[in-house]
Amino acid sequence: MTMVASPPAISRRDYSAALVGLGSFIAFLLFVEALIRFGFLNRFIVPPPSEIVMSFGRLFAEENIVHRFFFTAGECLLAGVMVTIFGISIGVIMQRFDLLRRACETWVAAFASAPLVLTYPLFMVIFGRNAWTIIMMGFLSALPPVILKTIEGISGTRKVLVNVGRSFNLTPGQQFWKILFPAALPTIFVGIRLGLIFALINIVGTEFLINFGGLGQLINDLAERYDLSGTYAAICFVILVSVVFFIALEKAERWLRPVD
Amino acid sequence: MASSAGSSDAILVADDIVVRFETPEGPITAVDNVSFQVRPGEFLSVIGPSGCGKSTLFNVIGGLLNSHDGVVTVAGETICGPHKSIGMVFQEESTFPWRTVTDNVAFPLELVGMPKQKRVERARHFISLVGLDGFENRYPGELSGGMRQRVSLARTLASEPKILLMDEPFAALDEQTRLLLGDKVLQIQQELKQTTLLITHNITEAVQMSDRILVMTYRPGKVKRMVDIDLPRPRTSEIVGSEAFGRYVAEIWSDLREEANRGMRDEEKSALRREERAS
Numbered sequence: 031m032t033m034v035a036s037p038p039a040i041s042r043r044d045y046s047a048a049l050v051g052l053g054s055f056i057a058f059l060l061f062v063e064a065l066i067r068f069g070f071l072n073r074f075i076v077p078p079p080s081e082i083v084m085s086f087g088r089l090f091a092e093e094n095i096v097h098r099f100f101f102t103a104g105e106c107l108l109a110g111v112m113v114t115i116f117g118i119s120i121g122v123i124m125q126r127f128d129l130l131r132r133a134c135e136t137w138v139a140a141f142a143s144a145p146l147v148l149t150y151p152l153f154m155v156i157f158g159r160n161a162w163t164i165i166m167m168g169f170l171s172a173l174p175p176v177i178l179k180t181i182e183g184i185s186g187t188r189k190v191l192v193n194v195g196r197s198f199n200l201t202p203g204q205q206f207w208k209i210l211f212p213a214a215l216p217t218i219f220v221g222i223r224l225g226l227i228f229a230l231i232n233i234v235g236t237e238f239l240i241n242f243g244g245l246g247q248l249i250n251d252l253a254e255r256y257d258l259s260g261t262y263a264a265i266c267f268v269i270l271v272s273v274v275f276f277i278a279l280e281k282a283e284r285w286l287r288p289v290d
Numbered sequence: 291m292a293s294s295a296g297s298s299d300a301i302l303v304a305d306d307i308v309v310r311f312e313t314p315e316g317p318i319t320a321v322d323n324v325s326f327q328v329r330p331g332e333f334l335s336v337i338g339p340s341g342c343g344k345s346t347l348f349n350v351i352g353g354l355l356n357s358h359d360g361v362v363t364v365a366g367e368t369i370c371g372p373h374k375s376i377g378m379v380f381q382e383e384s385t386f387p388w389r390t391v392t393d394n395v396a397f398p399l400e401l402v403g404m405p406k407q408k409r410v411e412r413a414r415h416f417i418s419l420v421g422l423d424g425f426e427n428r429y430p431g432e433l434s435g436g437m438r439q440r441v442s443l444a445r446t447l448a449s450e451p452k453i454l455l456m457d458e459p460f461a462a463l464d465e466q467t468r469l470l471l472g473d474k475v476l477q478i479q480q481e482l483k484q485t486t487l488l489i490t491h492n493i494t495e496a497v498q499m500s501d502r503i504l505v506m507t508y509r510p511g512k513v514k515r516m517v518d519i520d521l522p523r524p525r526t527s528e529i530v531g532s533e534a535f536g537r538y539v540a541e542i543w544s545d546l547r548e549e550a551n552r553g554m555r556d557e558e559k560s561a562l563r564r565e566e567r568a569s
Contacts, residue, residue, distance in 0.1 A: 188382070209386070289429040
């Protein structure tokens with residue numbers, strides 16, 4: 031009867047991994063910098079990382095980057111909340127009704143690979159040239175992975191756990207909230223993570239295409255001005271949005287389900 | 291040593307249970323005319339070879355399988371689904387990995403709306419009963435297989451069932467752990483005077499714990515005979531070294547050997563048939 035030791039919350043290994051990751055990234059930037067300075071890469075195609083770093087100050091001073099960052103992050107948050115509510119609900123309904131699932135699952139999967147961003151003119155006609163067009167594009171592109179992973183997570187709940195619920199005479203609502211949902215949570219979160227990636231890509235892409243809103247519009251402006259270092263610096267802020275959402279999602283998952 | 295069904299003051303009565311399944315090879319009778327009774331406070335084991343319908347019987351008595359003929363009653367009440375008087379412990383690992391040991395054990399108490407502080411106190415009592423003091427705030431993933439099964443047992447006991455129904459709860463554990471957990475179950479059963487129905491294929495486990503053992507035939511699963519185990523109580527795993535224990539094990543094995551052989555031959559034939567069909 032051996033007991034498995036519980037790992038400490040943040041181990042030395044975690045710190046080491048973070049340090050190695052950061053070190054590798056810095057080494058990569060130095061390598062690119064060296065390639066450009068020694069003429070192996072054209073600085074008019076790839077700006078030196080040092081110039082990108084120097085252009086951050088300009089973005090803060092001249093391009094209103096903080097406002098744009100929060101604008102794009104806000105759109106992403108709203109799309110994320112909507113996709114979580116509607117994606118999980120649709121997934122649960124499809125999992126519950128087998129005919130609906132068999133009829134629609136392939137369509138949902140096909141929808142995931144459709145280049146939705148190209149339908150932006152349609153959304154502009156419906157919502158106008160405003161944030162709702164961008165949010166809806168993000169929301170719709172994020173739906174399929176959340177729906178599919180919700181179905182997968184609930185269907186994959188071990189039968190014995192369902193039987194435990196049945197043996198305690200749980201109502202269908204209790205069975206869902208106390209067993210199926212927590213059991214499916216890790217898989218559902220995989221879907222939400224994938225969905226947010228799709229949402230962010232489409233949100234920034236639509237901002238870029240309709241020249242409206244936050245970081246996507248700024249990237250468009252800077253690219254048209256051929257301000258390459260500024261463009262890359264603005265892209266760094268898109269990555270920052272993604273990082274912030276991933277950290278928030280991880281915290282939410284740990285709060286809802288402290289262990290795997 | 292052999293006896294028929296129990297007395298009329300039985301708390302659990304299975305009467306003429308028949309279960310049939312449709313398979314690609316045609317209908318199969320998994321359980322055929324099985325009748326028995328369990329008296330209050332009694333420890334009854336159902337033993338039989340693989341494929342004799344033990345787990346099917348477990349599902350019927352637990353109310354998880356309703357497509358059967360015959361009647362199961364608990365204290366005179368006919369079972370039409372899971373019954374609050376029956377607490378089930380499953381063969382597979384069934385703790386909730388997202389809940390701590392305390393929250394797992396408190397699960398049935400949470401369902402009846404017991405206030406948090408009271409249910410934590412009750413849960414701690416049952417955790418202590420299964421010998422898991424000090425592990426209250428651990429998650430199942432941090433425990434061994436035997437400890438997790440004890441959490442499942444404590445969770446079921448916390449619902450204070452009249453009948454504890456267990457389906458090979460120690461099947462996945464090594465022999466030493468199994469014997470020690472058998473001791474723990476016996477101690478709890480004697481302490482709570484808990485009526486217990488154990489489904490098992492392990493003769494040692496059945497003899498170690500039971501007052502009576504129902505021996506089943508290979509498919510279709512029928513009652514071959516009921517054996518009274520007249521060993522002194524309170525019992526521990528030390529009893530496995532006694533001469534009387536050895537006699538019971540030998541006696542039950544002689545009943546089971548023929549059935550187990552039949553099962554093995556049947557499985558070999560099925561495998562050959564499948565191979566022929568595939569080729």
